[in-house]
Amino acid sequence: MPPKTECETLKNPRYKAKRRSSVAWIVVLFIAFLLFIFFLILYGALRSGKQTPVSVDPAAGEETSAPRGSGRETVLPPETDPETSGPENTVQTTAPAPPATYPPETTQRPETTQKPVTTQPPPPSSDPGTSPVILRETPDAGEEYISRITFLGDSTTYGMLFYQVLPGGKESPQVWVPKSGTLALFRASYDKVLCRDDNVEYLIPDAVAAKKPDILVITLGVNGVSSMDETSFKSAYGKLIESIRAACPETKIVLQSIFPVSTTYERLDAINNTNITAANGWIVALAERYSLRYLDTRSVLSDGSGNLPLTLQNGDGMHLNAQGFEKILGYIRTHALPS
Numbered sequence: 001m002p003p004k005t006e007c008e009t010l011k012n013p014r015y016k017a018k019r020r021s022s023v024a025w026i027v028v029l030f031i032a033f034l035l036f037i038f039f040l041i042l043y044g045a046l047r048s049g050k051q052t053p054v055s056v057d058p059a060a061g062e063e064t065s066a067p068r069g070s071g072r073e074t075v076l077p078p079e080t081d082p083e084t085s086g087p088e089n090t091v092q093t094t095a096p097a098p099p100a101t102y103p104p105e106t107t108q109r110p111e112t113t114q115k116p117v118t119t120q121p122p123p124p125s126s127d128p129g130t131s132p133v134i135l136r137e138t139p140d141a142g143e144e145y146i147s148r149i150t151f152l153g154d155s156t157t158y159g160m161l162f163y164q165v166l167p168g169g170k171e172s173p174q175v176w177v178p179k180s181g182t183l184a185l186f187r188a189s190y191d192k193v194l195c196r197d198d199n200v201e202y203l204i205p206d207a208v209a210a211k212k213p214d215i216l217v218i219t220l221g222v223n224g225v226s227s228m229d230e231t232s233f234k235s236a237y238g239k240l241i242e243s244i245r246a247a248c249p250e251t252k253i254v255l256q257s258i259f260p261v262s263t264t265y266e267r268l269d270a271i272n273n274t275n276i277t278a279a280n281g282w283i284v285a286l287a288e289r290y291s292l293r294y295l296d297t298r299s300v301l302s303d304g305s306g307n308l309p310l311t312l313q314n315g316d317g318m319h320l321n322a323q324g325f326e327k328i329l330g331y332i333r334t335h336a337l338p339s
Contacts, residue, residue: 153219155182226270265317
């Protein structure tokens with residue numbers, strides 16, 4: 001059979017169908033290519049497009065000023081905290097190398113409406129020298145008595161770890177302070193203390209419930225004397241006492257005086273011995289209200305003018321040195337709780 005001519009091939013139905021199919025695929029591929037190019041252009045435009053920035057009204061979006069502290073235990077306004085000038089401000093489970101002075105803590109307290117204490121604070125509710133709740137002199141109870149005590153407090157208590165005046169040294173389980181090294185009275189309801197026997201942080205009532213201390217000596221308040229009035233001071237301290245009692249009724253609570261400061265302390269405008277004397281009177285009144293005992297350790301730390309002697313402070317005018325803590329422990333041994 002002779003081969004088909006080109007004209008006959010073009011007229012063949014099967015050839016026409018193949019040709020139409022090829023044209024259709026070409027059209028489809030061309031359209032797909034155009035769509036691909038279109039989406040690439042659109043994607044690039046969206047990525048490079050600039051969005052209109054959204055402005056935030058500081059008044060509505062966030063506070064423009066940091067919360068004011070109440071002082072070094074007080075977080076002093078606006079950002080330094082003289083009482084917290086205790087040890088290191090960084091979180092740590094062991095005491096730092098001995099500094100010349102404790103650097104101030106920068107932790108700031110929440111916004112508060114507490115009325116500041118005036119330069120001339122109101123007189124104490126009770127006379128610390130005559131109240132029946134004050135522990136009087138006793139025979140030396142010895143180291144066995146000290147071993148029964150857990151010390152809860154601020155940076156003035158942290159120094160017991162720093163100077164290793166208790167069994168266990170810098171890891172003594174007898175000292176409860178936060179990792180920061182200080183504890184402000186106005187933060188005592190929510191700050192945690194580190195218990196070094198298990199290296200766990202607890203809220204204070206939880207620590208009491210878990211550890212059930214025999215005697216708990218509390219030393220708090222120096223951070224509050226610059227900004228808390230008598231009502232707010234007693235309210236915060238009273239709530240702490242009640243929470244401890246609820247956690248472990250068997251624990252014997254002893255309230256210790258706030259220590260005096262020396263004449264070299266740089267923030268005497270906020271924390272001074274006039275304010276400290278007033279606050280110690282409030283603590284005595286709390287001891288009377290809750291039927292607790294009061295340790296008047298300020299008496300053994302004061303010179304003839306009521307100031308902390310330079311020989312008992314670590315260089316910053318507030319915190320005790322090793323000699324100062326030995327005086328404290330000696331006083332506690334000779335002013336023991338009744339059997």
